[in-house]
Amino acid sequence: xxxxxxxxxxxxxxxxxxxSKILNGxxxxxxxxxxxxxEAIERLGYQPNLLASALTGKRTQTLALLVPxxxxxxxAEVARSVEDRGRALGFTVIxxxxxxxxxxxxxxxxxxxxxxxxxxxxxxxxxxxxLLAELxxxxxxxxxxxxxxxxxxxxxVRVDDFVGGYLAAQHLVELGHRKMAVLTESLKxxxxxxxxxxxxxxxxxxxVPFPEEAxxxxxxxxxxGRRKALAVLAAADPPTAIFAGNDLIAIGVLQAAKExxxxxxxxxxxxxxxNTVLATICDPPLTTVAQPIExxxxxxxxxxxxxxxxxxxxxxxxxxxxELIVRASTAPPRR
Amino acid sequence: xxxxxxxxxxxxxxxxxxxSKILNGxxxxxxxxxxxxxEAIERLGYQPNLLASALTGKRTQTLALLVPxxxxxxxAEVARSVEDRGRALGFTVIxxxxxxxxxxxxxxxxxxxxxxxxxxxxxxxxxxxxLLAELxxxxxxxxxxxxxxxxxxxxxVRVDDFVGGYLAAQHLVELGHRKMAVLTESLKxxxxxxxxxxxxxxxxxxxVPFPEEAxxxxxxxxxxGRRKALAVLAAADPPTAIFAGNDLIAIGVLQAAKExxxxxxxxxxxxxxxNTVLATICDPPLTTVAQPIExxxxxxxxxxxxxxxxxxxxxxxxxxxxELIVRASTAPPRR
DNA sequence: TTGAAAGCGATACCAA
DNA sequence: TTGGTATCGCTTTCAA
Numbered sequence: 001x002x003x004x005x006x007x008x009x010x011x012x013x014x015x016x017x018x019x020s021k022i023l024n025g026x027x028x029x030x031x032x033x034x035x036x037x038x039e040a041i042e043r044l045g046y047q048p049n050l051l052a053s054a055l056t057g058k059r060t061q062t063l064a065l066l067v068p069x070x071x072x073x074x075x076a077e078v079a080r081s082v083e084d085r086g087r088a089l090g091f092t093v094i095x096x097x098x099x100x101x102x103x104x105x106x107x108x109x110x111x112x113x114x115x116x117x118x119x120x121x122x123x124x125x126x127x128x129x130x131l132l133a134e135l136x137x138x139x140x141x142x143x144x145x146x147x148x149x150x151x152x153x154x155x156x157v158r159v160d161d162f163v164g165g166y167l168a169a170q171h172l173v174e175l176g177h178r179k180m181a182v183l184t185e186s187l188k189x190x191x192x193x194x195x196x197x198x199x200x201x202x203x204x205x206x207x208v209p210f211p212e213e214a215x216x217x218x219x220x221x222x223x224x225g226r227r228k229a230l231a232v233l234a235a236a237d238p239p240t241a242i243f244a245g246n247d248l249i250a251i252g253v254l255q256a257a258k259e260x261x262x263x264x265x266x267x268x269x270x271x272x273x274x275n276t277v278l279a280t281i282c283d284p285p286l287t288t289v290a291q292p293i294e295x296x297x298x299x300x301x302x303x304x305x306x307x308x309x310x311x312x313x314x315x316x317x318x319x320x321x322x323e324l325i326v327r328a329s330t331a332p333p334r335r
Numbered sequence: 336x337x338x339x340x341x342x343x344x345x346x347x348x349x350x351x352x353x354x355s356k357i358l359n360g361x362x363x364x365x366x367x368x369x370x371x372x373x374e375a376i377e378r379l380g381y382q383p384n385l386l387a388s389a390l391t392g393k394r395t396q397t398l399a400l401l402v403p404x405x406x407x408x409x410x411a412e413v414a415r416s417v418e419d420r421g422r423a424l425g426f427t428v429i430x431x432x433x434x435x436x437x438x439x440x441x442x443x444x445x446x447x448x449x450x451x452x453x454x455x456x457x458x459x460x461x462x463x464x465x466l467l468a469e470l471x472x473x474x475x476x477x478x479x480x481x482x483x484x485x486x487x488x489x490x491x492v493r494v495d496d497f498v499g500g501y502l503a504a505q506h507l508v509e510l511g512h513r514k515m516a517v518l519t520e521s522l523k524x525x526x527x528x529x530x531x532x533x534x535x536x537x538x539x540x541x542x543v544p545f546p547e548e549a550x551x552x553x554x555x556x557x558x559x560g561r562r563k564a565l566a567v568l569a570a571a572d573p574p575t576a577i578f579a580g581n582d583l584i585a586i587g588v589l590q591a592a593k594e595x596x597x598x599x600x601x602x603x604x605x606x607x608x609x610n611t612v613l614a615t616i617c618d619p620p621l622t623t624v625a626q627p628i629e630x631x632x633x634x635x636x637x638x639x640x641x642x643x644x645x646x647x648x649x650x651x652x653x654x655x656x657x658e659l660i661v662r663a664s665t666a667p668p669r670r
Numbered sequence: 671t672t673g674a675a676a677g678c679g680a681t682a683c684c685a686a
Numbered sequence: 687t688t689g690g691t692a693t694c695g696c697t698t699t700c701a702a
Contacts, residue, residue: 002473004679015689020681027682028687050449051390052679055694060386062429062450069415073612076411080404083432092446094397095418095430111427114385115397138337222616251616277408281557281586283618339695350673355697363671387695390678 003044012040023048059118063304064094066108067123071097072220073276074246074293075123078145081297082121089305091118100125113140119304121145125189141307145300146291148190148317155307155316157300161191164289164322165198168243168271171287171324173206176332177241177269180210181232183253184245185220192217192245195273199243214239218249225252226259233260233268240333241269247278250286254329265331275325284328292320338379347375358383394453398639399429401443402458406432407555408611409581409628410458413480416632417456424640426453435460448475454639456480460524476642480635481626483525483652490642490651492635496526499624499657500533503578503606506622506659508541511667512576512604515545516567518588519580520555527580530608534578549574553584560587561594568595568603575668576604582613585621589664600666610660619663627655 005023009016014033021027022037040046054060065082067075079095086093094117098104105124109131112120120142126132132152135142144156172180182199184192196215203210218228225244229252232238244250250272254264262268264284272279275290299318306312340358344351349368356362357372375381389395400417402410414430421428429452433439440459444466447455455477461467467487470477479491507515517534519527531550538545553563560579564587567573579585585607589599597603599619607614610625634653641647 005681006679016680017682017689017691018687021688024681030687033688047445047449049390049451049679050446051386051395051451052694053681055384055386055390055679055696056681057694058681060450061446065430070405070418071408071412071415071612073406073408073411076408076414077406079411079414079430080406080432083405083430092429092431092450094427095400095414096427097415097418110382111385111396114382115395115427116384116386222612277406277557278613278616281613281617341695351696352673352675352698353671356672359697361698365671368671384695387678388697390680390695391697392678393697 002049003046005046005048007044008037008040008046011044012037054116059308060116061091062094062115062117063091063119063121063301064096064108064112064117065121065123066096066098066105068100068125068220069097070095072248073278074274074291077276077293078123078297081294082145082301085298085301089301091301091305098124102127102131106131109135113138118308119143121300121304123147127188141304143300143304143307145296146191150190153315155303155312155318157296157303157318158191158320159291159296159322160319161194161322162198162201164273165195165200165243166202167198167322167324168273168289169199169202169206171326171330172241172243172269172271173202173208175241175269175330178208178333179237179239180208180241180243181214181216181239182243182245183216183218183225183228183232183249185249186217187215195245218252220246220248222248222252222255225249226255227252229253229256230259233257233262239268240335241271241330243271245273247272247274247276247286247288250288250329251278251282254282254286265329266334269330269333271330279325279327287327287330288325290323290325292323296320337384338381340381340383342379343372343375343381346379347372389451394643395451396426397429397450397452398426398454398456398636399431399443399447399452400456400458401431401433401440403435403460403555404432405430407583408613409609409626412611412628413458413632416629417480417636420633420636424636426636426640433459437462437466441466444470448473453643454478456635456639458482462523476639478635478639478642480631481526488650490638490647490653492631492638492653493526493655494626494631494657495654496529496657497533497536499608500530500535500578501537502533502657502659503530503608503624504534504537505541506661506665507576507578507604507606508537508543510576510604510665513543513668514572514574515543515576515578516549516551516574517578517580518551518553518560518563518567518584520584521552522550530580553587555581555583557583557587557590560584561590562587564588564591565594568592568597574603575670576606576665578606580608582607582609582611582621582623585623585664586613586617589617589621600664601669604665604668606665614660614662622662622665623660625658625660627658631655
């Protein structure tokens, strides 16, 4: 059997209260008994049972990260950065992929509460805001990453999507594009809306027309981006440039262009979003709007932990600046 | 305050023992009291505290997945499949990236024990086998994914790396290659050794020379694969084909070839391993040895859970068959 | 069929 | 400085 605090106490000839104090660095303990207890702990190879300690009201030192899908490279990188920062601060992280489905999210939230995780980091889409409102009522702290819900008093860390869209458009306009399309995931997602809004804004400022119909939506997957792009490119007088809502979709566009016999960037320029590893690997390498993923992961965790510690009373809205990374998928239009 | 089992008992006018029995489907309960209790639970929105229940000896319903790095697409996909199967069986999974460092692994193992996780799935490299031997002694069940430690009595789920290497070589030989190199991560990793061994075996059978020096090692990262490939390709009389230990390295090779002005597949054929999403995205699409990641994830979880349930007394060595996926990065040599 | 009470392994208050 | 003990929320005998 694993040794318990009782075993240590007996071995050291003290009470469990004393052992507990030493373990937690509380109260006054004479050097000699401290030494005896420490030796006993060493000898027995004692490791406190975190469940028992959490039951008395202490933290579980566990966070949960909710994302649509860890297999998506963007969220995989988010997961890595959150895990790293969590570990540095003494937390372990539970991984939850929801596929953006509210029922899945709800199931996860239920068990996470039962497991008494200390806090949540939410990067997944949420349709039914009541799910989150409930969390607030129950006092389970959470922060948002790469998402924002303006209607909720919650701290969020994200990139300025509006600026991201703006940068993409600006770049394309400077290259001389006049007929562009946007292929994004559902506009129900606020970040998507913002990217499109920023894109539109830059075009307006440049006096370039951008009709409502030039915005297409698809799922955030390569194959769906490809499917939709195929349709877009098949139209009479297709756009000379496409701004994709993320790298996955952008790569689908790249594939569609290839299939259609259009050369990128000569016949079609493509701009992605996220700057995941994929953007460096595809052909041609993708011009894309970079999110500072590592920094974002670090900051969400930091803010969440501050909240746990009661150090952060006010909700933050941390908005990092995205950066346009110009690679080889964009060029002046040939048509 | 969150309602406890006492609140439910009071609300229903029964004892906590009765509530507990109903919750766990034990003992005989009259329909009428069951109904009363269920109603009370409903009314109060009661959710059992899993910490408390685990403290009494029940499971934590938590598994841990240890991998080198979730940001690596292969392991991200593994994580997704493990998470999915875990969820289906009622487990939550803690994510642990170790960067293949034993001290990091050791730290994680310590806290995972303290948190009383029910079992571990290990996909990370382990230098010091005593770490795992200790787990066995302490009775913490674990299984291996995409790894194997023949010296340990443990169940593992992996692909037949030898066959994978063999398939890669066979393909290249059939295309007519006679001078090939292998670029793999550390040969300390058994799967790497096996892939190389299979590769060599196929060449021997075909009577194609394959000197010891044609095996190069690098870290499992695109940039390091690129760096090393640059050196390999710069040699006088470079190989006409390179078998990379995984897709990441293969993509580094692709990049190096591009930089060197070698066309793939005409001047250089490249074969990868894993068949991650990257293989479909790079240019040209990568011929690679596919691992059935989803199936592997499902099986490791299943075997681990069987072990938890005491249903699996014997250790399994599940070896799935890899499959060669021919894409556009391989062709007959031009030289 | 139901309930009283003894754990499970820690924390923390209050005495000594 | 140290220790006794109630407590956290649940499971599980064992009686009733």
